[in-house]
């Protein structure tokens with residue numbers, strides 16, 4: 217997504233002479249970081265938002281731009297891209313400043329209670345509050361570890377699907393058992409513009425992490441001989457004239473089969489690397505940031521963590537959970553920004569000032 221053509225992205229600052237002084241910095245422009253802009257905006261708090269990717273949307277854009285999402289309230293269905301576009305439209309009135317293509321590397325507490333924050337491109341901030349919406353962290357796919365196979369990375373070996381039509385009419389081997397593996401398997405098997413010549417799904421066991429409905433559909437297609445599923449692991453490959461011709465798949469019984477292919481797609485998920493966030497003095501549990509369930513604040517007062525990056529009892533990794541957390545984190549942060557002012561939960565939606573920002577009439581209720 218080009219920031220130049222998206223009106224919601226008001227500026228993309230990559231470097232700055234001195235530190236930018238602000239009330240709020242959001243680390244991560246995934247769906248939850250974007251909605252954090254909205255919730256802060258309702259409280260008249262302007263935010264700077266930083267992402268290591270060159271575009272907003274997080275997993276929704278990076279991993280599944282075309283996959284349907286069914287569990288956003290009042291939106292029966294939308295794709296990852298549509299959700300991102302709508303969030304950008306929704307936050308447009310609040311004029312957040314985007315700093316894309318740069319990772320937040322350093323966070324230090326200052327003597328005056330604020331934070332120094334620095335990015336990989338040298339952009340510096342002094343901020344009263346920080347909202348970590350870093351999701352699963354850096355987007356490094358887990359690799360298929362077979363000696364020599366990496367020479368085909370980007371040509372015949374793919375860990376992401378950027379252009380589905382490139383796989384149409386090809387013989388595909390898809391490896392993995394999660395949502396990405398199953399979603400793409402169904403996409404390439406079923407009739408449509410991306411239909412492949414043949415699809416073989418390889419997974420190390422007969423149980424799947426993917427949605428049960430997708431697994432049931434995949435088994436139905438196997439029964440109809442429209443695709444094949446093999447239980448096993450890729451243990452080797454054959455190549456001639458610089459082309460990957462087949463993979464060797466070893467089953468639980470120790471038998472190795474040679475499976476011919478044009479393209480190999482591997483979906484082992486992302487390595488959950490917190491990266492620099494792990495170094496900021498926050499309580500971390502199982503590579504996630506520990507927060508309370510009232511304000512979603514970390515052990516460092518003034519630093520909040522929302523969305524997939526946090527952990528608390530009963531946590532569900534859903535976009536919806538992150539939206540809820542962003543709303544409460546904004547209210548939790550307000551006292552750091554307006555120590556004199558009491559913020560009421562009702563304050564935001566009835567404020568004529570807010571209606572002015574949104575460009576709507578203040579409603580009159582009888």
Ligand SMILES: Cc1cc2nc3c(=O)[nH]c(=O)nc-3n(C[C@H](O)[C@H](O)[C@H](O)COP(=O)(O)OP(=O)(O)OC[C@H]3O[C@@H](n4cnc5c(N)ncnc54)[C@H](O)[C@@H]3O)c2cc1C
Nearest residue numbers: 244246247248267268274275319320350351352523524535
């Ligand atoms: C295949 C798939 C299908 C899914 N389907 C659904 C669904 O149907 N419904 C649903 O509710 N959920 C679904 N999810 C889960 C959903 O996508 C996540 O819950 C959601 O993306 C979390 O949003 P987030 O903003 O917390 O994190 P993310 O979307 O992960 O975004 C985090 C952002 O932070 C950035 N970042 C990380 N560290 C730094 C740093 N140090 N500096 C700067 N930037 C940083 C990353 O680049 C990223 O852009 C699905 C997930 C997958 C993988």
